[in-house]
Amino acid sequence: MPFQQIAGHRRLLQLMAAAAVRGSLPPSLIFAGPDGVGKRMAAVALAQLVNCASPVTGADGAPDACGACASCRRIARQVHADVLIIEPQESGSIKIEQIREAIDRAAYRPFEGRRRVVIIDEADAIVEPAQNALLKTLEEPPPASAFVLVTARPDLLLATVRSRCQRLRFGRLSPADVARVLMRDHEYTETDAHAAASLSDGSVGRALEATEAVVEAREAAESLLEGVAGTADPRRRLDAAKSLSGAARLSDRDELARRLRMVSSLLRDLGILLSRADERLLANADRKPLLERLQRSFDGDRALRAFAAVDRALSALDRNASPKIVADWVAFQI
Numbered sequence: 001m002p003f004q005q006i007a008g009h010r011r012l013l014q015l016m017a018a019a020a021v022r023g024s025l026p027p028s029l030i031f032a033g034p035d036g037v038g039k040r041m042a043a044v045a046l047a048q049l050v051n052c053a054s055p056v057t058g059a060d061g062a063p064d065a066c067g068a069c070a071s072c073r074r075i076a077r078q079v080h081a082d083v084l085i086i087e088p089q090e091s092g093s094i095k096i097e098q099i100r101e102a103i104d105r106a107a108y109r110p111f112e113g114r115r116r117v118v119i120i121d122e123a124d125a126i127v128e129p130a131q132n133a134l135l136k137t138l139e140e141p142p143p144a145s146a147f148v149l150v151t152a153r154p155d156l157l158l159a160t161v162r163s164r165c166q167r168l169r170f171g172r173l174s175p176a177d178v179a180r181v182l183m184r185d186h187e188y189t190e191t192d193a194h195a196a197a198s199l200s201d202g203s204v205g206r207a208l209e210a211t212e213a214v215v216e217a218r219e220a221a222e223s224l225l226e227g228v229a230g231t232a233d234p235r236r237r238l239d240a241a242k243s244l245s246g247a248a249r250l251s252d253r254d255e256l257a258r259r260l261r262m263v264s265s266l267l268r269d270l271g272i273l274l275s276r277a278d279e280r281l282l283a284n285a286d287r288k289p290l291l292e293r294l295q296r297s298f299d300g301d302r303a304l305r306a307f308a309a310v311d312r313a314l315s316a317l318d319r320n321a322s323p324k325i326v327a328d329w330v331a332f333q334i
């Protein structure tokens with residue numbers, strides 16, 4: 001997948017592409033950043049760009065692979081002779097034989113492309129002797145070879161490995177970027193995509209893990225907020241608490257925690273609207289009509305107090321408080 005199709009990280013990807021085309025990109029790189037934000041895809045895009053038969057200029061003016069030539073397609077299918085992707089075996093670790101093979105292959109001139117690229121995914125899983133075996137190659141890679149170590153936990157790599165590589169940091173994606181990827185590549189509806197994105201912590205991987213539960217959690221969070229917004233009547237607030245605890249699931253601590261985090265996410269968005277901050281920061285942008293209705297009942301102070309109350313409720317749950325009591329308490333506090 002060329003750079004243009006990767007969500008987020010625009011500035012980083014533009015700089016990387018420009019440096020790759022100029023030939024000034026260091027040959028030993030670490031792509032560091034949270035799981036599920038597109039680091040491995042960026043490494044593949046880089047391998048495509050340096051081997052593409054007809055590179056293009058992307059909409060943002062940065063150079064990019066065409067994604068369509070034989071080389072780009074072979075790299076995407078992982079059958080290009082010069083682009084090797086190494087990942088943990090079933091044991092969960094990357095063995096010394098895998099690393100030796102990569103070192104041996106990197107020593108030869110590229111076979112069909114211009115540049116050999118060795119991508120090591122989950123590089124923190126390389127066993128220690130193999131990391132040591134890699135040091136000399138990282139220090140002085142053979143001409144026309146490049147190594148990209150992809151990892152969410154760079155600190156688990158040996159310091160000697162880290163010091164020989166240039167580290168590029170990938171941040172979290174915005175909720176809007178996560179939602180866009182879910183709709184484009186995973187056939188999510190708009191509602192499901194935004195709900196999943198709002199609790200994904202900026203990771204497509206995390207969003208994909210928990211969609212159905214998250215959609216339910218957001219519905220519950222919304223009924224709570226709408227239920228308590230305009231009323232101080234205790235009975236109506238207790239009714240609203242039921243939407244949070246869910247009649248059948250009083251004992252399900254994880255479920256309540258998910259719903260509370262969703263209440264937090266909506267309250268944070270409410271804060272963004274109330275303070276007139278940049279609306280692109282909204283995690284639940286598709287729920288703007290609801291958020292605007294809530295604005296009539298919540299001012300900045302109330303939103304802040306509610307946010308703090310949800311935070312306290314989540315810690316109480318952690319400390320084993322009864323889910324029902326926590327849900328009722330929240331309904332009276334916000």
Ligand SMILES: [Zn+2]
Nearest residue numbers: 052066069072
């Ligand atoms: Zn191409």
